[in-house]
Amino acid sequence: MRLVVVGLGQCGGRIADEFARLGKKARSNRRIDIITAAYAVNTDQADLTGLRTIRGDFHHRILIGGRKTSGHGVGKINEVGAAVAKEDSYKIIDAVRTGERFYETDAFLVIAGTAGGTGSGAMPVFTKALKERYPHKAVYCLAILPFGHEEGTEERTIYNVATSLKSTYSVADAVILCDNERFIKRDANLVNNMEQINKEIVAPFYDMLCAGEEVKRSRVGAKTVDAGDIMQTMEGWTTIGVGRSGVPTFNRLPFERRRSFRKKGRETQRGLEAVDQAISELSVTVNPGDAGKALYMISAPSKEMNIAMMRELGGLMREMAEDAVIRSGDYPRAGNDVSVTLIFSKLSNVPRLKEFYRNASSSAATIQKRQMEADEKLRELEEAAEGLPSLISSDGH
Ligand SMILES: Nc1nc2c(ncn2[C@@H]2O[C@H](COP(=O)(O)OP(=O)(O)OP(=O)(O)O)[C@@H](O)[C@H]2O)c(=O)[nH]1
Ligand SMILES: [Mg+2]
Structure with missing residues (x-):
């Protein structure tokens, strides 16, 4: 894109x-x-x-x-x-x-x-x-x-x-x-x-924007995320995040359960770790269950991506964002990293935003009142000067 x-x-x-x-x-x-x-x-x-x-x-x-x-x-x-x-x-x-x-x-x-x-x-x-x-x-x-x-x-x-x-x-x-x-x-x-x-x-925009523009055959996935997928996903309030496997996860969200990764294959485990990290790295904290649309893209060396893993990630996304239309894709890369980019869009709630709206509504009245008072004082000041001649206009105003 x-x-x-x-x-x-x-x-x-x-x-x-x-x-x-x-x-x-x-x-x-x-x-x-x-x-x-x-x-x-x-x-x-x-x-x-x-x-x-x-x-x-x-x-x-x-x-x-x-x-x-x-x-x-x-x-x-x-x-x-x-x-x-x-x-x-x-x-x-x-x-x-x-x-x-x-x-x-x-x-x-x-x-x-x-x-x-x-x-x-x-x-x-x-x-x-x-x-x-x-x-x-x-x-x-x-x-x-x-x-x-x-x-x-x-x-x-x-x-x-x-x-x-x-x-x-x-x-x-x-x-x-x-x-x-x-x-x-x-x-x-x-x-x-x-x-x-x-x-x-x-950073989370990098792979997401690159994937659909790749021309090299080895870099084009089985299912590419292109500009169309991104544009169909992006609507209303949106958050984006990227996570890599093997990176410690911060800010674990309260609704997340600790999943047992150990029983899965190694590739699947790395994919799930990356999703977990991407969730904790979202640009603003949301509950994915509030998303109307979602997109996930996995970037990894081809050998790290298999059907079991894709199925597992799809299942996890469905579980988290149960009401969302979910799009997905893969982006084969060189190297060893397994990373996942997530977009949750058409969000019906963002707690931090609601907090701003609530707090601003109360201060909006104060700010407007202060502004009106200042305007009123200025008017009074100008009125007090009404009888004086002006030094710049000839009609005295
Ligand atoms: N992430 C990030 N936040 C920034 C940066 N610079 C400023 N901010 C944040 O942006 C807000 C202030 O906006 P600014 O962009 O400085 O303001 P402005 O649009 O230039 O407007 P005025 O200077 O008031 O005319 C604050 O919340 C800052 O914390 C930056 O480089 N990165
Ligand atoms: Mg400025």
Whole structure:
């Protein structure tokens, strides 16, 4: 599957930069193309300059809101981010339209941190603009949820997350949720290591995007996962994860039972281990039983994949996601690793999201009240100055 990647704000831009590196890796290691173009859009010039891999010209690093923000961001107010994006949405459409390889692209991936101002506000606006201009191309959003410690300090954070997600969900084909907090639950040192977190965020996309683009016969599976399978799976709230066998599993979910792997054959055991790890590595914690659609793909050396194993994995998926339409495939690889990529989509519940919506509803009233009070005070101040002449307009107002 081939994507055009559009990163918004600082968080979105950095993750899009990481996707650009993923694209380079696919090209040099596997000789295939998965990212046809990568763009970063921001109100902050310094953030755009700091990127490493996205092409350096102004068609690929796009500054919006120039006059309004003087290139210094929107200070966490996502309404301003949205307004600026609306005014400048032609810039992103122009860039995409003139991209050399746009017509080879299957879908858009729009990425943003939901807690800030620019990316959070711009994500629904650009998604809508892309959807209107290209109604037949899928637009997927990768929405980053904040660290737990960010929520406590600022009411605005929760409000930005909730309003951005609600609006984005109403226009995107699917919203992949990715929770920053998950990474530090596992390893507290990661909090200061955004680059490592971003690598882990993009990692589950690698095999999934590559599988359908392989041309080498030895790399084409008995049942290939291609762009069509992915597009038919992706709908609404979505999570993705990848797991490898032989890697310790963190964050075991309460509903999981410890399965007895020992009685199975060695290959099957490795496959089941990888699924278990992928579940614990999902980009946001969900119950797979809430998924309406699911996809799993196993990447392994051919000798490690047999019918018994595929049957066992299929059974396990069915058991976990009993109401889901499940798609599957295999991706033969060199080396020794057995890994499984999972997508759970069309989710009817995401506990973390519900929590944001609930908390934001109470703060929405406070934030709006505060805004109205500020507007009222400003009006009073202006009224107090009414009788004074103006130094800039001749009619005295
Ligand atoms: N995973 C990840 N999260 C990030 C990164 N940079 C920022 N964030 C998160 O994104 C949120 C803040 O969004 P930013 O992208 O910094 O904000 P912005 O879109 O630039 O908006 P303003 O600066 O407010 O105009 C916070 O929750 C951060 O934890 C990053 O590189 N990776
Ligand atoms: Mg910023």
